[in-house]
Amino acid sequence: MATTEAIRIAVPARGAGHDLRAVKIVLHREMLRFVNDRTRMLSMLVQPVLWLFVMGTGLGSLVRGAIPGIDYRTFMYPGMISMTVIMTGMFSAGSIVWDREFGFLREMLVAPVSRGAIVVGKCLGGAVVATGQGVVILAMAGLVGVPYSPGLMLSLLAEMFLAAFTVTAFGVMLAARMKNMQTFFGLMQMAIMPMMFLSGAMFPLANLPSWLHVLTVVNPMTYAVDPMRQAVFSHIDVPAQVNAVLNPGVRWGGFQVPVALELGVVAALGLALLAVGVAEFKRAE
């Protein structure tokens, strides 16, 4: 190399602008990693598609008589969107454990930026990637009798993003302490399976025994699935009694929880988990 003057860089003092750049680059990396990893993209899609088209078709033939005028897969559709989004988000969060194992986390943690910027970047990255994955499921709406109405698509997108952000924050909180991938994925399976089953993603939550009903009400994922289902059902014609069975909404005692409040619950939970995650990374130093 010719002896040119070395370019001298003055690292700026910490400030909002600097932290914002950190958030953006952590998010950007998350997206690059995802786009580069086709296998992961595909494998994240297999499960929901299996559930939707194999399980959904099978179950649908069983319950056809009980729910006239609607395809069971239409009912399962919002649940499968959440499932895709949640699994993808969790995987993104899991990459923190991967980063720790392969040393890259250290590169981030010694940088003169706030831990918060790194964690927020990671959560946004997970949310964006998961939403992107959800779009693929969104594209299949027509196959299960859900109309491609712009209003519906937009509200589903926004709800997906919110759910993805919260679940990634949850994953990041778990991952903050984990030293290896096996432990993380073990724990992730343990957390996700019951949350899926109890969220109304697979079967309707109406007329459940009361012990099961209580579990569904405390399950945070219920509040992510229900708004999506309400959105879908408001765009299709369903007989009232079928709607009552498949789309009962969530009740706290006698109180019918409105969609806005449900979304508020998800958002508040996401922010709380994010705060815990940031605190954990600060303490881990």
Added chain:
Amino acid sequence: MTAGPAIVVRDLRKSYGKVEAVKGVGFEVAPGEVFGFLGPNGAGKTTTISMLCTLVNPTGGTAEVAGHDVVRERDEVRRNIGLVFQDPTLDGYLSAEQNLRFHAELYGVPKSVMGDRIRQVMEMVALWDRKDAKVMTFSGGMKRRLEIARGLLHSPRVLFLDEPTVGLDPQTRAAIWGYINELRRLEDITIFMTTHYMDEAEYCDRIAIIDHGEIVVVDSPEALKAGVGEDRVQIHTADDARAIAALRDRFGLEAAVRDGAVTFSVASGEEFVPRLFAELGMPIRAVSVARPSLDDVFMSYTGSTIRDAEAGGAGNAWMRAMARR
């Protein structure tokens, strides 16, 4: 830029439970200096470097890097240092350039110079032509070079290199040292490094020998070697017996034939050679002067060779594991 020392360490300590990994070390490093921490694995080198880099909090003592306290002014310290760790910290799924871009954004390198600066540091380590390759396709030496480039990217005042050449083959090690020397010429930088290779310590302006968590001695390699003892001089002559007699008669030196040459020890060999030629009174065909090696230095200060020190003590393995956390 302050003119004070680049690093000031006073009575720095670190304990993990009951194990004292670093037992109160103190030293200063001047700006522009290459300062080496030499010692066997498990001696406390990585723990010390981790404290200086703000990664580990000391349990006692103080340390200032680039004029800032490593505990109270952590961000200030971080803005002024570059790090190359013992274990790679690159993202193998990103390209070489993407790794550097990530670093530049994280350190807030101004956008206007970011591209040029990335190119400059990558050219310095001869990796510019591989900038678009994924890092996972790189060899160990290439990764280390890329990490050095990344450590320099934000023009740190102090560059920390933790065992920069461990696990690399001799040619690659030599190449890495070539880059480090080039770097000293181009950038206004202080280098703090750890190593357990004796031959690498020779590149340092000063070295601190650390053993069992304590600094045994700090000085330049030359002074350390001079302090250990005499140089070994070997001469080839036509008549070895006569040469041995002449050495005894004229200089009072005891010589003997070793490895086919007349061999003797003398305080400063290089200064002795002109006198030898002038006063020996017989032709000398060849002469060689060997300085004591740093191995001899290490031996004289710690009572063991660095290899023995590493082999000894089952506690070392987990001390290392702790230190790497």
